[in-house]
Amino acid sequence: MFKRIQTGNLVKTFIFFAVIFYLGKVFDPYNQGQLSVVLMYFIGILSITFLTGLSGQISLGQGALMAVGGYTCALGILNLGLNYWQSIIFSVLASLIAGWILGITAARLSGPYLAGTTLVIALAIPSLANRFESVFGGDVGLNVEFGAPPQWFVNLIGEIGFEQWQLFATLPFASIALFFALNLFKSRTGRSWRAVRDHEIAASLAGINVQRMKIFTFVVASGFAGLAGAMYGLRGIVGPSVYPISLSLTLLTGAVLGGLRSIGGAFIGAVLVVFLPDLIESLSGTWEIAPQIGNYLPAMVSSILLILTVVLNPAGIAGGLHHRKPRHK
Amino acid sequence: MNIRASLSRKKLIGLTAVLIAGSMTLAEIPANAADPGVSASEIVLGMQLPETGPASPGYNKVDDAMRAYFDYVNSKGGIGGKKIRLEVKDDTYKAGLTISTASSLINKEKVFAFIGSIGTQTHISVIKDINRRKIPDVFVNSGFSDFYNPATYPTTFAALGTYVTEAKIMGKYLKEKYADKKIGILYQSDDFGRNSLEGFAKAGLTFEAKKTSADFIAGTQGSVGLASQLTQLKANGVEIVIIAAVSSATAVALLTASALGYKPDKWAVISVGSDATTFQTIAGSKGIPASMSAAMLTGLISASHAPAPGDSADEYVTAFKKINDDFNKGADKRWDNNVMQGMNIGYMATGALKGTLNPKSTFSAKNNKTCQANAKKNILTRVCFIDYIESNGSNIESAAFTALQYSATTHEAFSGFWIGAYDAATVLQPVSGTRVVYTTDSGNGPVTVSSYKRPAIAADALPKN
Numbered sequence: 164m165f166k167r168i169q170t171g172n173l174v175k176t177f178i179f180f181a182v183i184f185y186l187g188k189v190f191d192p193y194n195q196g197q198l199s200v201v202l203m204y205f206i207g208i209l210s211i212t213f214l215t216g217l218s219g220q221i222s223l224g225q226g227a228l229m230a231v232g233g234y235t236c237a238l239g240i241l242n243l244g245l246n247y248w249q250s251i252i253f254s255v256l257a258s259l260i261a262g263w264i265l266g267i268t269a270a271r272l273s274g275p276y277l278a279g280t281t282l283v284i285a286l287a288i289p290s291l292a293n294r295f296e297s298v299f300g301g302d303v304g305l306n307v308e309f310g311a312p313p314q315w316f317v318n319l320i321g322e323i324g325f326e327q328w329q330l331f332a333t334l335p336f337a338s339i340a341l342f343f344a345l346n347l348f349k350s351r352t353g354r355s356w357r358a359v360r361d362h363e364i365a366a367s368l369a370g371i372n373v374q375r376m377k378i379f380t381f382v383v384a385s386g387f388a389g390l391a392g393a394m395y396g397l398r399g400i401v402g403p404s405v406y407p408i409s410l411s412l413t414l415l416t417g418a419v420l421g422g423l424r425s426i427g428g429a430f431i432g433a434v435l436v437v438f439l440p441d442l443i444e445s446l447s448g449t450w451e452i453a454p455q456i457g458n459y460l461p462a463m464v465s466s467i468l469l470i471l472t473v474v475l476n477p478a479g480i481a482g483g484l485h486h487r488k489p490r491h492k
Numbered sequence: 493m494n495i496r497a498s499l500s501r502k503k504l505i506g507l508t509a510v511l512i513a514g515s516m517t518l519a520e521i522p523a524n525a526a527d528p529g530v531s532a533s534e535i536v537l538g539m540q541l542p543e544t545g546p547a548s549p550g551y552n553k554v555d556d557a558m559r560a561y562f563d564y565v566n567s568k569g570g571i572g573g574k575k576i577r578l579e580v581k582d583d584t585y586k587a588g589l590t591i592s593t594a595s596s597l598i599n600k601e602k603v604f605a606f607i608g609s610i611g612t613q614t615h616i617s618v619i620k621d622i623n624r625r626k627i628p629d630v631f632v633n634s635g636f637s638d639f640y641n642p643a644t645y646p647t648t649f650a651a652l653g654t655y656v657t658e659a660k661i662m663g664k665y666l667k668e669k670y671a672d673k674k675i676g677i678l679y680q681s682d683d684f685g686r687n688s689l690e691g692f693a694k695a696g697l698t699f700e701a702k703k704t705s706a707d708f709i710a711g712t713q714g715s716v717g718l719a720s721q722l723t724q725l726k727a728n729g730v731e732i733v734i735i736a737a738v739s740s741a742t743a744v745a746l747l748t749a750s751a752l753g754y755k756p757d758k759w760a761v762i763s764v765g766s767d768a769t770t771f772q773t774i775a776g777s778k779g780i781p782a783s784m785s786a787a788m789l790t791g792l793i794s795a796s797h798a799p800a801p802g803d804s805a806d807e808y809v810t811a812f813k814k815i816n817d818d819f820n821k822g823a824d825k826r827w828d829n830n831v832m833q834g835m836n837i838g839y840m841a842t843g844a845l846k847g848t849l850n851p852k853s854t855f856s857a858k859n860n861k862t863c864q865a866n867a868k869k870n871i872l873t874r875v876c877f878i879d880y881i882e883s884n885g886s887n888i889e890s891a892a893f894t895a896l897q898y899s900a901t902t903h904e905a906f907s908g909f910w911i912g913a914y915d916a917a918t919v920l921q922p923v924s925g926t927r928v929v930y931t932t933d934s935g936n937g938p939v940t941v942s943s944y945k946r947p948a949i950a951a952d953a954l955p956k957n
Binding site for chain 2: 441
């Protein structure tokens, strides 16, 4: 996939790890929990960045692939007795397989047909959970969590809260995902995906197997979504109401707001969709907005921002920042 | 040197004494210090529920009613001089969000206890964490019996009778009354629906899948609809249709059946889904006038653990209705089952808090001395609050017609229901003219007539705990 690992990417990843780790030490427990959700969404949005931003395929069902990861992780822990990190690896493998199957179908579809297909898959998750209730736990779902931190870790950094452990347990996976994404962006594979996105026929004439490349994109994106879903479920429960259709739309909103074609955009988008409701809540509290209006404000503000982004700045925040950079001659 | 040494020794002894006394005082602090969410002037309680979204109709009135009752209590001086503040978070009935809203209530709002949370599916996602942190999780608005085993969830207590209990009582009535009729069920395929099926089975009422039994996924009633399920029941000649679903689904079912021309002899609806106001509001939004929706409700059978909101002769209804009129600042304060339930939870919570701060209260042998000492000092702790509720379940007053069952072995709430049918004015009236309250358990115990006599409400509508 990528033959050369760039030192710069290693440094970026290390800085990312260090900054988040520091924030995890100084944030209060609530914001530690929110920051861990940012990391989970970041990985999930990266899957959309690959799929839509890099290779031009639209998916409205990333939440379903997250569910694949979540359920596999939960079943690994509950039925196979795996610990959470073993189970996360297991769930990424299952998601890669699910992505491969979905990719075979997706490679034959494009535009609204592909979006519709992925949407239906996202809608089917609750039905499957109920149809095979003895396995998936129906609407009640499956109770899993990160558990307690290992003693060596407590000895290393001191007493650790539930939310803080959730963040620190997520951070290595988010860092690996970031490192992988940074390298992928600049690799031959990344360039091939962009070529497919920009002009399929031209890409084909350049020797790229378009069908195979589309399937491959789905596989990689599914792996990321599965990883995000596994960790999202480990917050307490894996069930249909954890991976609703709105989760897929939230990830897509984050990707568009942050910038569909950039890794930084994925992170900015994740921060926005997680912290925007908190910001609005604190503002609505200051302005004494009635709850019946305040309850709908986050969704309304997100929608307005989404419309403004699409109309005024389609490249998203990261794209806008990129264009503002002075160019070196 | 000796003198200096002696003085030093004296100083040392004095210092040691001070340190020992100090450390003893400090050691006392954890037992006597108030927990998060409690100050000299305030008690902060937290609640999460679907304020918005498809599951919200009707249920989003419960928090406003609870707040209205607490505002009333505050207007009377609060509890031990402490005002109650209710912090509410909207989880839109999505478990992924519930985890964040619970974290916000715990870590940002620093609530003393969770109270009256609504949503079985959503509460499952946080119940383990809340219990692990030893935070009281009281008067949960769910009849899911798995929540109320103290061995699993020691801090969680119910506000409703279990779905199994209610279905057992309703099932016995329907089986005896309509022995010659074909009875079927429409249920949501979750723990609520399945618990209800279990209760009906215990009453000897079983159903045939795909014939007399139809299910749907909760939340899809608005988007997918219930036409196929009702067509199935109609095609199989079901004459009595039981509905075990939330209010919005009941409304969709009744309206869809009307559109299909399906008129079963009777509808029988589990109480959490049978609120008349919610049904009429949803029907009204579809252009159906109130007179017509009232006619659709007339004769519908349901059950209740408390008086019907329309029972103007009931002293609790009168008192709560007045408080609602005077203190409810919610967007929709129309008096109905949801508002009544919110008021009753406010009333029970007030009783439990008062009781915990009453030096004359009795606690478990393990905590009695500490909790009585705390009460004398007007110190409220989570341990004593939970202990009081568990040890004094039957003494916590409520509008219900059976006592709270809380004990060291169960945290289920009410064991009794009465069966009624809606009249033309959409008031639930006892089916036999006079109200008969039946009681049973969530197991295989018999259904019997309750002899419980509900205590009268005080003139100031404050519990006497």
